[in-house]
Amino acid sequence: MITLKQAAEALNAQVACGEKLMGREVRMACGSDMMSDVLAYAKNKAVLLTGLLNIQVVRTADVSDIAAIVFVRDKHPETEVLLAAQNKDIPVLYTKCTMFEACGRLYALGLRGCTAKDAENR
Amino acid sequence: MEKRYTVEVDDFERAGAASISLKELLQKLGLAPETVRRIAIGTYEGEINCLIHGGGGVVIADITPHVITVRIEDHGPGIPDVEKAMQEGWSTASEEIRAKGFGAGMGLPNMKKVSDTFRIETEVGKGTTVIMGFSCV
Incomplete structure (x- = not known):
């Protein structure tokens, strides 16, 4: 388990919103541009890493109880999002990291994937 | 208590609004967070399907202390082969929808996975209704 603050440091990330919530703890991560897959596999307390920028990223995160969203490849969504x-x-x-790099850095910090198979391999 | 939400045709920007309203209501009613999460995910998947395949429709949530039933009804083309539609990864969604992050063929299987009871009523040319039941105890 790590805090969002630790994740942000590892990703050299800018906090676009939720600065006060950086103490939130996370144990899993899900990296995808397909929200369908996120809905099917992501667990709560997971970080969502994505390059998709539309409003559905936030809606997906909301219904799935995602702990935080990381936009990779230096992509920034519209203010409305x-x-x-x-x-x-x-x-x-x-973060300026690519998806692969960002996932790798968070894995190195101890975060793991969200599926049962990922859990079995822990 | 019954709540009805309309899903507008091709209103992708608003897709998910019904699920989020329902989630907020269920949270206020004090349901267990994991139950709320399952209902929100199932309803959201249904709402997206209703929008991209059904040409819009309606979400009806029937809320009782023990069971919550969510019906998602559309008057779209119907599903010719339900067995195929239930296979993970099988989808008829357009490239445009995929570019928006949906249409991976996970919707219906995921709705079945998160719900306690699941039923599809569909007729080609008339539409589709998906009914999910969630136990609150």
Whole structure:
């Protein structure tokens, strides 16, 4: 288990919203641009890493009880998307890392994937 | 208590609004967080399906102290082969929808996975209704 603050440091990330929630603990991560897969596999207390920028990223995170959203490859969503996340107390981070690099850094910190198979391999 | 939400045709920006309203209501009613999460995910998947395949429709949640039933009804083309539609990864969604992060063929199987009871009523040319039941105890 790590805090969002530790995750943000590892990703050299900018906190776009949710600065006060950086103490939130996370144990899993899900990296995908397919929200369908996130809905099917992500567990609560997971960090969602994505390059998709639309409002459905926040809605998916909301219904799935995702702990935080990380936008990779230095992508920034529209203000409306950021405000929706802020309104739902979902912290948003921006990192310049690619998806692969970002996932690797968080894995090295101890985060794991969300599926039962990932859990078996722990 | 019954709650009805309309899903507008091709209103992708608003997709998920019904699920989030329902989630907020269930949270206020004090349901267990994991139950709320299952209902929100199932309803959201249904709402997205209703929008991208059904041409819009309605979400009806019937809330009782023990069981919550969510019906998602559309008057779209119907599903010719339900068995195929229930296979993970099988989808008829357009490239445009995939580019928006949906249409991976996980919707219906995931709705079945998160619910306690699951039923599809569909007729080609008339529409589809998915009914999910969630036990609150």
